[in-house]
Amino acid sequence: MTTPRVALRDVTRQFGDGAGIRDVTMELAPGEIVALVGLNGAGKTTLMRVLLGMLAPTSGSVEFDGVPIDRVPRSTWASVGHLVEYPLTYGELTARQNLALSARLHWARADVVDKAITAFNLSHYADKRARRLSLGNRQRLGLTAALQHDPNLVILDEPTNSLDPAGVILLRDALRRSASDGAAVLVSSHHLDEVARIADRIEVLNAGRLIGRLDPGVSELERVFFEAVLADDEGQHR
Numbered sequence: 001m002t003t004p005r006v007a008l009r010d011v012t013r014q015f016g017d018g019a020g021i022r023d024v025t026m027e028l029a030p031g032e033i034v035a036l037v038g039l040n041g042a043g044k045t046t047l048m049r050v051l052l053g054m055l056a057p058t059s060g061s062v063e064f065d066g067v068p069i070d071r072v073p074r075s076t077w078a079s080v081g082h083l084v085e086y087p088l089t090y091g092e093l094t095a096r097q098n099l100a101l102s103a104r105l106h107w108a109r110a111d112v113v114d115k116a117i118t119a120f121n122l123s124h125y126a127d128k129r130a131r132r133l134s135l136g137n138r139q140r141l142g143l144t145a146a147l148q149h150d151p152n153l154v155i156l157d158e159p160t161n162s163l164d165p166a167g168v169i170l171l172r173d174a175l176r177r178s179a180s181d182g183a184a185v186l187v188s189s190h191h192l193d194e195v196a197r198i199a200d201r202i203e204v205l206n207a208g209r210l211i212g213r214l215d216p217g218v219s220e221l222e223r224v225f226f227e228a229v230l231a232d233d234e235g236q237h238r
């Protein structure tokens with residue numbers, strides 16, 4: 001069996017008021033695109049932040065390529081690409097300078113930047129300061145920074161939120177390419193139709209727990225999703 005690129009085992013991260021994630025076990029294999037769906041506050045961002053070491057779990061463990069997260073070498077972190085919450089951009093630097101910085105942080109060759117600018121259609125904006133970019137173009141910039149170094153683990157929190165339809169298509173193609181090159185990809189989204197187009201499997205998170213999987217090929221995905229969430233809520237309150 002191949003070692004999962006990343007694994008969460010019985011991970012709980014509780015906040016003061018009891019919210020967070022509970023007993024989450026999940027693996028991402030190389031070459032796999034997994035979508036994480038759930039209502040507002042279900043715990044998607046928390047799960048991704050724990051997975052990336054931005055939040056320590058209250059209990060349970062996280063492993064990268066079979067190595068516990070606190071012993072993961074820097075080379076492994078360099079091969080991760082993520083965009084969780086806010087694009088990591090420096091407003092006073094241009095889009096190109098931001099990308100060059102991100103390439104260095106990920107140990108990538110400097111020439112990836114020009115290729116990525118073309119691939120993500122950022123040529124018109126490359127020499128603009130990041131703080132002057134529109135919300136959607138800042139999101140494109142953040143996604144480009146997350147993907148230009150050909151990461152082998154990609155974690156994106158609601159990446160399509162402020163993208164226009166052309167951006168959504170560019171991202172979809174980029175994620176398919178990453179996965180076919182062997183990356184494990186985890187994407188959270190509220191757009192069930194969109195994730196159904198790219199995901200190999202869809203994991204449903206509700207009130208902090210993974211409650212099951214949806215088949216991306218199923219018809220009426222939204223109805224099936226809401227039924228699963230409702231059944232779980234009713235089970236919790238019985």
Ligand SMILES: Nc1ncnc2c1ncn2[C@@H]1O[C@H](COP(=O)(O)OP(=O)(O)OP(=O)(O)O)[C@@H](O)[C@H]1O
Nearest residue numbers: 015016019020038039040041042043044045046047
């Ligand atoms: N730093 C924090 N301190 C306290 N509570 C938090 C913190 N971060 C998240 N929470 C709580 O944990 C729960 C899960 O939040 P999270 O942001 O992970 O959900 P989400 O599924 O990403 O939601 P959305 O779809 O709205 O972005 C929520 O109840 C939230 O209020």
